[in-house]
Amino acid sequence: MGLTVTSGSGRTWRLTGQIGSGSEGFVYGVDDARPLVAKLVPDPPDPEAYRRRVARLVRQRREPRTVGLLSGTPVRLAWPMVVVRTAGGTEADRVDGYVMTDMRYAYEPFPHLLTASARRDRLPGATWETALRAAASLARLLGELHSEGYAVGDLKPDNLWVDATGRVGMADVDSWQFTDGREVFPGRMRTPGYTAPERIGTPTARPPDPASDDFALAVLVHQLLMAGLHPFAGHPADGGDYLSYDDNVLHGRCRIVDRTSVLLPRTAPPADLLPRRLAELFRAAFTGSLRRPAAVEWERALTAELAPGRLKACAVDSRHVHTVERPWCPWCDQAERAADSGPRRPGEAR
Incomplete structure (x- = not known):
């Protein structure tokens, strides 16, 4: 027998099966004519606070700042539409959650754009231009969220969606x-590899803010433009043990900041794949002594790289797109290293 959830007004939905899970909850399909899913959170740290948080987000859905964020097609945010609880059982057995838009109807999971195999299967027409467009779309959405007073706090690939044109959505x-009014609903989550250095290693996590989101944005943009390579990937060049992305973050081990700080395999995309203005933004984002570029700065710079004349197609394979600043094709270089992360022609062997 499947799960059933009900809203405070008595509306009932039948759930059709689990389709995903995260650090806090589980996502289920919803038997409805509209593309909907339900997220259930079995054990929030403070159940009453969680119910109040979701109820406030549902109410904010009708406020001008949120109406603007939710405008356009396809919808960019899987915003809570209605608070629900599982039906049946005792009060202690019931689980809280909410119904939201099913992002699968318009998007693919964001990680599909980061790995060559998934990209070829699910987004076969994607090129480096698509990655640029996705980076600009993500920066634009994040900038809009910040301008309306929201901080994501746990910005990472698993919370993001992307379509074949590079449009990005968020869950x-x-x-x-x-x-909400005078009440602050603090962000609680953080993910290794996408956490700003000021939020790493503290027993009580420093609250997220736009600057910490901007660090995660820079990591994601780097991954988009560097064929999935994390900017803090690499074995410490001083001979020490590799521990984690976060350890590299805290010790400033980042190729784009200091080429001598890490050792990467020869199959890694070359650092000069990036246009100069974007490389400068990455250095500012990952160097603690500099001001971290904001989402709106990233959007401007990424949009500028999409301008006519800024991209060039390879003479050997027109689907190998790269910045005009690079005199030869980086994707052909990758293929020669047996690390082809660029698109292949239809029917070409993998």
């Missing part, structure tokens, strides 16, 4: 930090 809205 897990219930983990954001936001205010």
Whole structure:
């Protein structure tokens, strides 16, 4: 027998099966004519606070700042539409959650654009231009969220969606930090590899803010433009043990900041794949002594790289797109190293 959830007004939905899970909850399909899913959170740290958080987000859905964020097609945010609880059982057995838009109807999971095999299967027409467009779309969305007083706090690939044109959507809205009147609903989550250095290693996580989101944005943009390579990937060049991305973050081990700080395999995309203005933004984002570029700065710079004349197609394979600043094709170089992360022609062997 499947799960059933009900809203405070008595509306009932039948859930059709689990389709995903995260650090806090589980996502289920919903038997409805509209593309909907339900997220259930079995054990929030404070159940009453969680119910209040979701109820406030549902109410904010009708406020002008959120109406603007939710405008356009396809919808960019899997915003909570209605608070629900599982039906049946005792009060202690019931699980809280909410119904939201099913992002699968318009998007692919964001990680599909980061790995060559998934990209070829699910987004076969994607090129480096698509990655640029996705980076600009993500920066634009994040900038809009910041301007309306939201901080994502746990910005990572698993919370993001992307379509074949590079449009980006976002889920897990219930983990954001936001205010409602005088009440602050703090962000709680953080993910290794996508956490700003000021939020790493503290027993009590420093609350997220736009600057910490901007660090995660820079990591994601780097991954988009560097064929999935994390900017803090690499074995410490001083001979020490590799521990984690976060350890590299805390010790400033980042190729784009200091080429001598890490050792990477020869199959890694070359650092000069990036246009100069983007490389400068990455250095500022990952160097603690510099001001971290904001999402709006990233959007401007990424959009500028999409301008006519800024991209060039390879003479050997027109689907190998790269910046005009690079005199030869980096994707052909990758293929010669047996690390082809660029698109292949239809029917070409893998």
